[in-house]
Amino acid sequence: MTVQGVVDPRGVFTDVCIGYPGSMPDDKVLEESALFKRASRGDLKNVWLVGNSGLPLMDWVLVPYTHQNLTWTQHNFNEKIRDIQTVSKEAFARLKGRWSCLQKRTEVKLQDLPAVLGACCVLHNICEMRNEEMGPELKVDLFDDEMMPENSLRSAGAIQARDHIAHNLLHHAGLAGTSSL
Numbered sequence: 001m002t003v004q005g006v007v008d009p010r011g012v013f014t015d016v017c018i019g020y021p022g023s024m025p026d027d028k029v030l031e032e033s034a035l036f037k038r039a040s041r042g043d044l045k046n047v048w049l050v051g052n053s054g055l056p057l058m059d060w061v062l063v064p065y066t067h068q069n070l071t072w073t074q075h076n077f078n079e080k081i082r083d084i085q086t087v088s089k090e091a092f093a094r095l096k097g098r099w100s101c102l103q104k105r106t107e108v109k110l111q112d113l114p115a116v117l118g119a120c121c122v123l124h125n126i127c128e129m130r131n132e133e134m135g136p137e138l139k140v141d142l143f144d145d146e147m148m149p150e151n152s153l154r155s156a157g158a159i160q161a162r163d164h165i166a167h168n169l170l171h172h173a174g175l176a177g178t179s180s181l
Helices: 026-032 034-040 072-098 110-129 156-173
Strands: 002-007 013-020
Touching: 002 026, 002 072, 002 110, 013 026, 013 034, 013 110, 026 034, 072 110, 072 156
Parallel strands: none
Antiparallel strands: 002 013
């Protein structure tokens, strides 16, 4: 079962979508989420979420550049995206490490599993907000099976916005260059 989540810089879940099969692609889970519906209504003004390459580039979702021969600007942008994604991946690893029921098959009935997963997310948030330490023995490695979305672009304006953000990130870091990698 899929848990798709948004985390803040501290690793606290601010939005979760739970209940879709693990075989469902990330972009399809997002399309079914309450978050997507809020964004479609225009409720996410001046907000950018960072997604993996399994999500399409949209007016409110930034994803890495995926083509070859990236410019320095695009490469730098992808590095910043990876840094942000690390916060999310580490939050999911702590979630899974804290609650061992998320690491194996469970005896919970399928219809009850979303409630159990949601409860684990709430308990995770409490631990994160209280700065509860996790012992190294609880650390787990995550397997991320990103699948490229069928339609990796949902908005032409999102391309320009991402390019502008990438340029500003590089310009403000003092790393300007035009070479390709």
